[in-house]
Amino acid sequence: MDKLWQETSEEVRRDYGQRYYELSRQYLRRELLKSRTEIHEVVDAMETAVLAQRPRFAYRPDGLLRAFQFRLLEIAPPVVQDAFLIRDTQPPASTLPGNRGIARG
Known part of the structure; x- marks a missing residue:
């Protein structure tokens, strides 16, 4: 990086x-x-998704807790989804107050 x-x-x-x-x-x-440390679980899920005659909408080889979290996220209102998805993000410096001269477009 x-x-x-x-x-x-x-x-x-x-x-x-x-x-x-x-x-x-x-x-x-x-x-x-x-x-996941067990990469084969991810590869197996990808293989199933590609080869399945009727693939599922989503594959989550990341355990029950994560599957539960994502299921809750799927049924949450959009405002809750947005808050969850951006909770760890940082806006670019050019979009912050005081940096208006840097921002473009």
Whole structure:
């Protein structure tokens, strides 16, 4: 991720800001710690999805707790879904107050 950030144009790095980058790195690290260690479960689910005559709408090889969480999210009102999905995000620096001169478009 560091390499990609350094290869990104100066304009994009300025628009997003160092804080956005650092918080994104922290978020990805936390999510990786939650990811499945049994990769075959994920591959098996993908294989089933591709080969099934009648594939399911979604495959979640991530355990019962996560499946329950996502089921609750699916039936929640959109405002709750949005709050859940953006809870760990950081807006780009160019969209924050005081940085209006940087924002484009």
